[in-house]
Amino acid sequence: MADINIAEQDLHQEDGHHGHDDHHHGDKYQSSFVDRYVFSQDHKTIAKQFLITGMFWAVIGAGMSIIFRLQLGFPDSDMAWLQPLLGGWIEIDPVTGSGVLSPDFYYALVTMHGTILVFFVLTAGLSGTFSNLLIPLQVGARDMASPLMNMLSYWFFFLSGAIMFISLFLNTGPFSGGWTAYPPLSELPQASDGSKAGATLWIISLVFFVVSVLLGGINYITTILNMRTKGMHMFRMPLTIWAFLITAVLGLLSFPVLASGFFMVTFDRVLGTSFFLNEIYVAGEALTTRVGGSAILYQHLFWFLGHPEVYIIILPAMGIVSEVLSVHSRKPIFGYKAMVFSILAIAVLSFLVWAHHMYMSGMNPFIANIFVLFTLIIAVPSAVKVFNWIATIWGGNVRFNSALLFSIGFVSMFISGGLTGIFLGNSAIDIQQHDTYFVVAHFHIVMGVAAFFGMYAGIYHWFPRMYGRFMNETLGKIHFWGTLIGAYAVFGPMHYIGMAGVPRRYYKFDGFDAFSQFTEINQFITIAAIIVFVLQILFIINFFYSMYKGRRQTEMNPWGATTLEWTAPIDAGHGNWDGEIPEVHRWPYDLSRYEDREFVMQTEPLAEGEMDGGH
Amino acid sequence: MITEITGPKIKRIHPKKFALWMALVSMIMFFTALTSAYIVRKAAGNWYAFEIPKEFFLSGGVALVNSVLLHVAYRLYKERNYTIFKLLISLGFVLGVAFVVLQYLGWLALNGQGVYAQTNQSSSFFLILTLSHGLHVIGAITALMVSWIYAIRPSTTAWTEKRQLRLELTFTFWHFVDILWIYLLIFFWVQQ
Ligand code: HEM
Numbered sequence: 097m098a099d100i101n102i103a104e105q106d107l108h109q110e111d112g113h114h115g116h117d118d119h120h121h122g123d124k125y126q127s128s129f130v131d132r133y134v135f136s137q138d139h140k141t142i143a144k145q146f147l148i149t150g151m152f153w154a155v156i157g158a159g160m161s162i163i164f165r166l167q168l169g170f171p172d173s174d175m176a177w178l179q180p181l182l183g184g185w186i187e188i189d190p191v192t193g194s195g196v197l198s199p200d201f202y203y204a205l206v207t208m209h210g211t212i213l214v215f216f217v218l219t220a221g222l223s224g225t226f227s228n229l230l231i232p233l234q235v236g237a238r239d240m241a242s243p244l245m246n247m248l249s250y251w252f253f254f255l256s257g258a259i260m261f262i263s264l265f266l267n268t269g270p271f272s273g274g275w276t277a278y279p280p281l282s283e284l285p286q287a288s289d290g291s292k293a294g295a296t297l298w299i300i301s302l303v304f305f306v307v308s309v310l311l312g313g314i315n316y317i318t319t320i321l322n323m324r325t326k327g328m329h330m331f332r333m334p335l336t337i338w339a340f341l342i343t344a345v346l347g348l349l350s351f352p353v354l355a356s357g358f359f360m361v362t363f364d365r366v367l368g369t370s371f372f373l374n375e376i377y378v379a380g381e382a383l384t385t386r387v388g389g390s391a392i393l394y395q396h397l398f399w400f401l402g403h404p405e406v407y408i409i410i411l412p413a414m415g416i417v418s419e420v421l422s423v424h425s426r427k428p429i430f431g432y433k434a435m436v437f438s439i440l441a442i443a444v445l446s447f448l449v450w451a452h453h454m455y456m457s458g459m460n461p462f463i464a465n466i467f468v469l470f471t472l473i474i475a476v477p478s479a480v481k482v483f484n485w486i487a488t489i490w491g492g493n494v495r496f497n498s499a500l501l502f503s504i505g506f507v508s509m510f511i512s513g514g515l516t517g518i519f520l521g522n523s524a525i526d527i528q529q530h531d532t533y534f535v536v537a538h539f540h541i542v543m544g545v546a547a548f549f550g551m552y553a554g555i556y557h558w559f560p561r562m563y564g565r566f567m568n569e570t571l572g573k574i575h576f577w578g579t580l581i582g583a584y585a586v587f588g589p590m591h592y593i594g595m596a597g598v599p600r601r602y603y604k605f606d607g608f609d610a611f612s613q614f615t616e617i618n619q620f621i622t623i624a625a626i627i628v629f630v631l632q633i634l635f636i637i638n639f640f641y642s643m644y645k646g647r648r649q650t651e652m653n654p655w656g657a658t659t660l661e662w663t664a665p666i667d668a669g670h671g672n673w674d675g676e677i678p679e680v681h682r683w684p685y686d687l688s689r690y691e692d693r694e695f696v697m698q699t700e701p702l703a704e705g706e707m708d709g710g711h
Numbered sequence: 712m713i714t715e716i717t718g719p720k721i722k723r724i725h726p727k728k729f730a731l732w733m734a735l736v737s738m739i740m741f742f743t744a745l746t747s748a749y750i751v752r753k754a755a756g757n758w759y760a761f762e763i764p765k766e767f768f769l770s771g772g773v774a775l776v777n778s779v780l781l782h783v784a785y786r787l788y789k790e791r792n793y794t795i796f797k798l799l800i801s802l803g804f805v806l807g808v809a810f811v812v813l814q815y816l817g818w819l820a821l822n823g824q825g826v827y828a829q830t831n832q833s834s835s836f837f838l839i840l841t842l843s844h845g846l847h848v849i850g851a852i853t854a855l856m857v858s859w860i861y862a863i864r865p866s867t868t869a870w871t872e873k874r875q876l877r878l879e880l881t882f883t884f885w886h887f888v889d890i891l892w893i894y895l896l897i898f899f900w901v902q903q
Pocket residue numbers: 276406407409410452453471472474475478513514515516517518520521522526529530531535538539542543544
């Protein structure tokens with residue numbers, strides 16, 4: 097009786113009899129506190145686990161950025177007050193008693209910030225949360241194809257995070273070679289302090305992370321393709337589900353390639369091979385025994401994951417935004433099929449552009465041209481989506497609540513960041529922009545802020561589905577406007593200093609005549625970043641406050657949405673629906689399409705001779 | 712209760728089988744990445760070609776036989792022919808272990824030729840590919856062990872749908888690692 101598989105096909109037990117767990121919800125896995133809240137196999141609980149773990153990491157990752165922003169904005173200020181938190185990483189001058197941030201630790205902070213935000217927050221926290229919450233509920237399944245694997249996916253993520261967390265407390269510090277972990281910094285312990293135990297733990301942590309993503313992704317794909325309820329054709333799936341599906345496919349195809357790169361790094365670290373090492377000097381000495389490899393090879397393997405990874409981050413946000421914009425503008429999504437096909441096009445193209453991160457690695461300019469071409473083509477499906485989002489809210493009966501505002505904010509950010517992508521995608525322009533703050537501005541706006549906005553839109557929208565209560569709207573709006581303005585204030589000026597040539601990943605600039613003139617801008621950015629950070633704390637307060645004290649959800653379908661997650665009881669148990677799983681009869685966007693009905697849910701049969709929407 | 716909620720069955724591929732195929736796709740990507748890196752690196756020159764020891768070809772044969780045995784075993788199980796089924800699955804298990812031993816012996820032979828992991832990029836790649844594959848085989852052996860225990864324990868030999876599925880999944884994975892090795896072998900042989 098060990099495995100309860102909620103897959104209906106699988107309710108037969110090993111020996112043919114059913115035992116005591118015949119009923120489909122309140123199964124024995126929910127009988128104790130530990131099973132219900134810790135090792136839960138209920139996708140809804142796992143979603144919350146991903147979300148709250150992601151929030152934990154977001155605070156840490158963002159907190160780190162505040163520390164290194166202080167360094168960048170106020171390099172000469174006394175940091176002794178941070179010593180209680182950072183200990184030995186603040187070097188105290190014995191005479192004056194004033195403290196400076198250790199340069200090694202500055203790099204560790206930047207590296208950890210990138211790793212944490214990209215992988216733990218925007219991959220696991222975003223896709224993990226919403227894929228888990230919405231896939232079974234929106235396709236009409238009692239749970240994932242394999243709830244056990246789903247639970248393991250979370251716990252591998254947890255393990256991965258625990259290892260990374262431990263690495264923060266190492267004597268030699270966490271890994272400090274950048275979130276992309278390029279060799280030789282990721283391979284040679286003698287290269288820097290962070291390349292010692294910190295790098296080892298970084299690799300181990302990320303390997304577990306890959307396992308988590310694969311376990312989760314396999315489950316998401318299987319559930320979507322095999323466990324949809326009756327009538328839920330592919331083209332009746334909400335765009336969220338399409339986005340999660342393609343996200344999982346991207347992950348399944350690209351993360352193993354990253355794993356292979358990490359495996360080779362591990363070989364180099366442990367077995368003394370030289371896959372990625374050649375002609376290296378450390379502290380003035382040539383490493384004569386480690387030759388024959390190629391560091392560029394690693395970059396290829398990394399970015400073959402790395403570029404799809406940025407779409408792994410943004411596609412779920414796009415799905416969420418499509419859904420939220422449509423529901424709260426009370427209009428069907430504009431161009432449903434175009435949206436689906438542009439997701440597919442983005443997915444295919446995302447595998448053909450990775451070398452745009454390597455224009456400056458000495459690659460053949462003719463090959464670079466091919467990558468320029470594909471990179472610029474990706475702008476087409478992206479533009480289709482932007483156009484359709486705008487057309488969706490155009491003339492709608494828009495409810496300007498926090499969820500919708502964050503969705504609009506997403507579109508705004510995606511446009512701003514996408515435009516700079518077009519600059520960077522041209523290999524000739526990239527000669528100037530590569531490794532400057534222009535790139536930092538580009539990807540923080542298009543990926544960092546945009547994905548966060550998508551996540552916030554999803555949280556405000558589906559909070560009732562998760563906790564049976566609403567989040568506070570006033571705080572939500574303060575959160576939105578402050579973050580929108582603040583994020584532009586942080587990343588807008590970075591375009592400018594980036595175009596002026598200021599390089600990323602520098603500890604301080606006052607030693608360079610060309611860059612030292614931007615001190616005021618850097619101070620401005622730092623202050624804006626601190627304000628934005630405080631606003632996110634406001635969000636977290638709102639989140640936990642609303643969890644216990646928020647306005648209670650009284651109707652099953654508070655937003656007047658059409659999708660299946662709102663047909664399950666407010667306090668749905670494991671198994672989601674009390675009776676039969678609802679059947680689906682129409683597409684998910686019948687909003688304001690009928691004279692007499694404001695919206696029609698997916699479960700309602702088509703009228704005699706009626707054509708389903710979406711064609 | 713269960714029949715009540717099951718509703719009309721839609722004929723689809725079993726989710727677990729589908730999930731396995733997905734997992735195989737990710738493994739294929741893993742090995743594709745490594746072999747692509749191999750090709751790229753080899754094209755750059757300074758590539759030391761060595762003789763592939765015969766043990767690796769022998770293990771190729773073992774892999775083929777193993778796949779055939781397991782395939783027949785599955786057929787027999789479906790026909791409820793348990794006696795020969797048990798024999799074949801036991802043999803398959805032994806061959807699986809023999810495969811790993813042969814790979815290990817192959818590496819000892821390479822060491823005998825003076826080829827070690829660090830000798831040249833060619834041997835490093837040979838190691839990373841054989842080792843990655845070997846780890847997958849060890850996974851497959853673990854899975855096979857479970858099916859094998861079910862098969863020989865008298866109380867759990869008899870056919871059930873679930874046991875058949877377990878066998879099918881295990882054997883599919885075995886066919887995958889077997890074919891993968893044959894592929895890698897041909898790859899090495901052509902590339903060396
Ligand atoms: C219109 C589409 C886009 C184009 C043409 C584009 C182009 C580029 C190019 C050429 C670079 C490399 C710049 C350099 O290092 O010199 C880059 C960096 C980056 N892009 Fe984009 N991009 C686009 C959209 C996106 C999206 C949607 C995301 C994420 C959701 C994203 C995330 C990133 C990240 C994370 C980096 C920097 C990684 C690093 O070096 O640390 N980009 N982009």
